[in-house]
Amino acid sequence: MSEDLILVEADRCIGCSICKLICSISHTGAFNPKRGLLAVRKDLFSGDVLHPRL
Amino acid sequence: MSIRAGGFVVINASKCTGCKACMNACPYGAIFYDEVEGVCVKCDLCMGEALCAKWCPQGAIKVRGFERSLRMGREDPEGRSILGGRLDRGYGEIFQGLLGGVGIVARILWNEVPPEVGPFDPGNKLIFMTGPLTGTIAPCSAKIVVGSKSPSLHPVEHSTKSSVGGDWGPELKYAGYDGLVVEGRAERPVYISVLDEEVEIRRATGLWGKGTFATQREIAHQLGRKVETLCIGPAGENLSRIATIQTQTGRASGHSGFGGVMGSKNLKAIAVRGTGDVKVADPKRFLEVCEYAKSLMVPHPMGGGGGGLGWTRALPDKRLLPFSKYRRRYFSCHSCPAACDGFCSVPGVGSGSEKCDGWFYRDYAYDYHGDGSEEGDRAFFHATLMANDLGVDCFELVSMIPWLARMRDRGLIDDDSIGLPLGRIGSMEFAEKLLRSIALREGPAGILSEGSARAAEILRGAEELYEALWFAYGQNQHDDVRSYPIVALLWAFDSRDPMIDTHAIRHLLVTRLLWPEPFGVKERERDAICERIFGSTEVADHSNYRGKARAAAICQNYSRAFSALVLCDWTVPIFSSPSTKDHMGDPTVLNGLLSAATGLEFSLEDLLLVGERIYNLERAQLVREGRRRGSDTLYEYWFSNPDPGGRVVPREEFEGAKDEFYATRGWDPETGIPRPERLRELGLPDVAEALSRCIKDPG
Numbered sequence: 013m014s015e016d017l018i019l020v021e022a023d024r025c026i027g028c029s030i031c032k033l034i035c036s037i038s039h040t041g042a043f044n045p046k047r048g049l050l051a052v053r054k055d056l057f058s059g060d061v062l063h064p065r066l
Numbered sequence: 067m068s069i070r071a072g073g074f075v076v077i078n079a080s081k082c083t084g085c086k087a088c089m090n091a092c093p094y095g096a097i098f099y100d101e102v103e104g105v106c107v108k109c110d111l112c113m114g115e116a117l118c119a120k121w122c123p124q125g126a127i128k129v130r131g132f133e134r135s136l137r138m139g140r141e142d143p144e145g146r147s148i149l150g151g152r153l154d155r156g157y158g159e160i161f162q163g164l165l166g167g168v169g170i171v172a173r174i175l176w177n178e179v180p181p182e183v184g185p186f187d188p189g190n191k192l193i194f195m196t197g198p199l200t201g202t203i204a205p206c207s208a209k210i211v212v213g214s215k216s217p218s219l220h221p222v223e224h225s226t227k228s229s230v231g232g233d234w235g236p237e238l239k240y241a242g243y244d245g246l247v248v249e250g251r252a253e254r255p256v257y258i259s260v261l262d263e264e265v266e267i268r269r270a271t272g273l274w275g276k277g278t279f280a281t282q283r284e285i286a287h288q289l290g291r292k293v294e295t296l297c298i299g300p301a302g303e304n305l306s307r308i309a310t311i312q313t314q315t316g317r318a319s320g321h322s323g324f325g326g327v328m329g330s331k332n333l334k335a336i337a338v339r340g341t342g343d344v345k346v347a348d349p350k351r352f353l354e355v356c357e358y359a360k361s362l363m364v365p366h367p368m369g370g371g372g373g374g375l376g377w378t379r380a381l382p383d384k385r386l387l388p389f390s391k392y393r394r395r396y397f398s399c400h401s402c403p404a405a406c407d408g409f410c411s412v413p414g415v416g417s418g419s420e421k422c423d424g425w426f427y428r429d430y431a432y433d434y435h436g437d438g439s440e441e442g443d444r445a446f447f448h449a450t451l452m453a454n455d456l457g458v459d460c461f462e463l464v465s466m467i468p469w470l471a472r473m474r475d476r477g478l479i480d481d482d483s484i485g486l487p488l489g490r491i492g493s494m495e496f497a498e499k500l501l502r503s504i505a506l507r508e509g510p511a512g513i514l515s516e517g518s519a520r521a522a523e524i525l526r527g528a529e530e531l532y533e534a535l536w537f538a539y540g541q542n543q544h545d546d547v548r549s550y551p552i553v554a555l556l557w558a559f560d561s562r563d564p565m566i567d568t569h570a571i572r573h574l575l576v577t578r579l580l581w582p583e584p585f586g587v588k589e590r591e592r593d594a595i596c597e598r599i600f601g602s603t604e605v606a607d608h609s610n611y612r613g614k615a616r617a618a619a620i621c622q623n624y625s626r627a628f629s630a631l632v633l634c635d636w637t638v639p640i641f642s643s644p645s646t647k648d649h650m651g652d653p654t655v656l657n658g659l660l661s662a663a664t665g666l667e668f669s670l671e672d673l674l675l676v677g678e679r680i681y682n683l684e685r686a687q688l689v690r691e692g693r694r695r696g697s698d699t700l701y702e703y704w705f706s707n708p709d710p711g712g713r714v715v716p717r718e719e720f721e722g723a724k725d726e727f728y729a730t731r732g733w734d735p736e737t738g739i740p741r742p743e744r745l746r747e748l749g750l751p752d753v754a755e756a757l758s759r760c761i762k763d764p765g
Contacts, residue, residue, distance in 0.1 A: 018109065018111065018116055018118065018119060018127060019127070020126060020127050021126045021127075022126075023126075023395065024124045024125065024126035025124065025126045025395075026123070026124055026126075026395070026396050026397055026398040026403075026405035027397050027398060028123065028398040028399070028400065028401055028402050028403060028405065029233075029400050029401060030118075030121050030122065030123060030203060030401055030403070031118035031121065031122055031127055032118075033121075033202070033203040033401055034117045034118055034120075034121040034203060034353075035109075035117065035118050036343075037203065037349055037353070038112060038117050039107075039110075040102075040343070041345070041349060042343030042344060042345045043201055043202050043203060043343065043344040043345070043346070044102075044240060044341070044342065044343045044344065045236075045240070046101075046240065046340075046341045047098075047100055047102060047107075047343075048118075049098055049107055049108060049109040049110075050109060050118060051095075051098070053292070054397065056314040056315055056397060056409075056419075057279060057282075057283065057315060057417065057418075058417060059394040059395060059397075059409040059411060059417050
């Protein structure tokens with residue numbers, strides 16, 4: 013497990029933020045996408061998903 | 067910080083001072099700063115099963131071995147006026163009775179918007195309300211309810227509501243607020259910014275006149291951060307009665323004309339950024355119910371399992387399939403696995419959302435330019451983007467354009483009298499002229515900015531043709547009132563297009579029967595579902611009005627209940643499911659989610675009682691504004707003009723079903739006014755007292 017890394021396929025991302033919500037509730041006990049330990053930021057004007065990372 | 071075996075970096079929070087040196091050093095941009103705790107934080111792969119990968123509806127997040135990692139980029143990290151507003155921090159004592167969303171909207175309208183207030187008066191309120199599930203991970207919980215006096219409803223400008231998805235509602239919750247009520251009128255154009263605790267009314271001078279796309283970008287630039295923005299375009303500024311409130315490139319509070327209300331307040335936009343928490347009472351149970359709800363919804367025919375409006379795939383359309391070559395991805399609202407928004411880029415036109423309501427010009431564009439032609443693609447998508455940018459209600463245009471064509475054919479209008487190139491309906495030029503006329507009130511076609519119902523009163527001889535394309539209350543046809551008795555009844559009693567009811571009922575009774583597996587529902591399965599939800603299969607027999615009144619009331623109680631939570635009407639109340647063997651759905655997820663979120667135990671019956679209470683409160687407001695039994699009806703056209711199958715809305719049966727409906731609701735059958743004793747039983751004693759005065763005036 014220690015060698016694992018999470019990969020994001022940006023092309024498949026729909027920008028729903030569910031990943032940030034589940035991350036924040038399990039690490040902080042509350043729903044707060046700004047405290048999710050990953051960032052998948054969508055640009056709704058260009059259609060890009062920017063800088064998927066964690 | 068330390069490095070565990072295998073090179074995995076962990077942060078020891080007790081030692082971290084929040085200096086952010088590690089953030090600057092990390093080439094992957096993988097370390098974040100938690101403003102709440104004041105420490106640096108980093109993914110720990112959940113010390114086992116990575117939950118983001120497990121919950122991602124798209125399978126876009128995967129846990130892989132380190133050697134297969136990718137390099138990922140780094141990310142650089144006055145005007146005061148008489149406009150007033152309230153930010154409500156809690157539902158307080160009305161929470162338990164009305165829950166949120168549409169319930170609180172109905173209560174504020176009743177308490178604060180008397181009948182004599184017109185939609186564009188400063189005394190009108192514009193209410194934006196979240197619900198107890200907003201901001202959580204509950205599936206399809208992004209929507210807010212917007213409420214106000216509506217300029218689009220006709221002939222009476224009744225109070226009504228609308229909804230809008232995207233990310234704005236959850237962001238407001240993260241900023242620490244449940245809702246926002248705008249009252250009064252600013253002296254000059256302003257916008258509101260809500261950045262957590264900081265709430266400001268700012269000048270919008272440079273924004274006034276701009277389209278909704280540019281407005282959202284400009285506000286983000288001015289505030290210097292990512293915000294979620296609701297805004298109006300030129301249509302709303304010019305008090306068009308068919309103007310929308312928009313967010314992103316295609317999400318709108320559309321069909322109630324609230325863009326004009328916002329424009330009348332000189333309010334261009336409301337931008338929100340929130341960094342706070344949204345908590346639920348029992349997180350473990352809440353996540354269990356969410357997983358169960360998702361299992362019933364995905365793959366959902368309305369999307370999910372790949373994104374997009376699934377029925378466009380279930381029923382292949384020769385004009386949609388070729389257009390999909392422009393689709394770059396699907397976008398969803400906050401916390402929604404369905405992703406109904408197909409994001410398209412058409413060369414030479416632009417990029418933005420493509421959904422069913424944006425198809426108003428599709429058929430005209432391809433009829434004019436030819437199927438599969440790039441000119442057709444461009445004309446169609448240009449019209450869609452332009453309507454969303456100018457803030458014009460796409461759905462109104464669905465019927466307005468054929469109405470104009472019919473008036474042209476009858477010689478009631480021509481190019482000169484209306485100022486539109488009527489011979490070129492389907493061209494880019496026609497769409498541009500029409501939309502500009504509406505949004506900017508330019509030329510003779512500027513009267514269309516008043517909405518088709520009011521324009522029909524001005525254009526002589528147009529009313530008869532108008533009725534053939536609209537159902538009631540100045541709202542254009544949607545679903546089928548002649549073929550489906552329950553749809554006719556739902557239309558008759560609502561203040562506006564009852565789509566929050568008809569979406570669910572149409573899926574169950576009509577569309578799903580036509581779909582292939584796994585979405586399709588067989589007739590005997592449908593009957594079992596109807597038995598469970600309505601206690602009878604009568605609702606599925608479209609040849610008569612038996613049992614439809616009671617079923618309509620049940621539908622309305624459901625829709626008000628889930629719109630109080632607030633969940634999206636595309637995906638709930640889960641009457642049927644593509645994932646169960648018998649396609650049986652389970653609406654108890656609604657009360658399950660609410661109970662786990664609030665810690666207050668609600669049964670489905672409790673929740674439906676809240677729905678009934680809200681429906682009665684909405685009705686009380688309509689009654690106070692003059693609504694009576696006589697206006698619970700459809701346009702005359704639908705009673706006298708048969709469809710190709712020879713069906714009309716049978717007047718006697720229809721009126722008989724109305725008697726049954728008023729009896730079911732505990733309303734007076736003569737007037738259609740809720741009886742005071744029923745309102746008291748529902749816990750609305752003040753409403754009962756005020757309405758008993760109305761009964762003396764039969765209207």
